[in-house]
Amino acid sequence: VISHGVARGAFTCELCELSSPYTFYGQKPPNTRGIVLLEECYGMRDPFNPEKEKFLLLGSKCSVCNKTVCVGTECSLFYTKRFCLPCVREHLDQFPEQIQTELAKKKSPNSRDRWSPEDEL
Ligand SMILES: [Zn+2]
Numbered sequence: 475v476i477s478h479g480v481a482r483g484a485f486t487c488e489l490c491e492l493s494s495p496y497t498f499y500g501q502k503p504p505n506t507r508g509i510v511l512l513e514e515c516y517g518m519r520d521p522f523n524p525e526k527e528k529f530l531l532l533g534s535k536c537s538v539c540n541k542t543v544c545v546g547t548e549c550s551l552f553y554t555k556r557f558c559l560p561c562v563r564e565h566l567d568q569f570p571e572q573i574q575t576e577l578a579k580k581k582s583p584n585s586r587d588r589w590s591p592e593d594e595l
């Protein structure tokens with residue numbers, strides 16, 4: 475339930491189908507001073523935090539396949555750019571060992587820790 479901030483549309487992750495209204499798209503969240511994000515992304519005002527500068531990152535576009543994906547660890551990761559996990563898996567040898575190891579840990583298909591917009595940034 476979003477009580478403030480004007481939704482510009484609905485963000486939907488193409489992988490997990492997480493859906494949420496977003497209030498901005500781009501690298502500069504509104505009402506923030508000096509915050510420039512590393513990527514163009516969908517975000518919304520944090521409805522649970524009265525501070526104006528608080529916002530939630532919902533997701534952005536994969537730099538390889540251009541799919542809209544959420545920032546949940548089951549769907550994408552950020553390594554200099556945003557990559558959806560299917561693309562990471564496809565080009566895994568091009569990622570550093572640390573990321574390969576992290577991904578190897580995520581093999582459990584029944585993982586329940588899906589990201590939700592309630593999570594703090
Ligand atoms: Zn997702």
Ligand SMILES: [Zn+2]
Pocket residue numbers: 536537538539540541557558559560561562
């Ligand atoms: Zn991709």
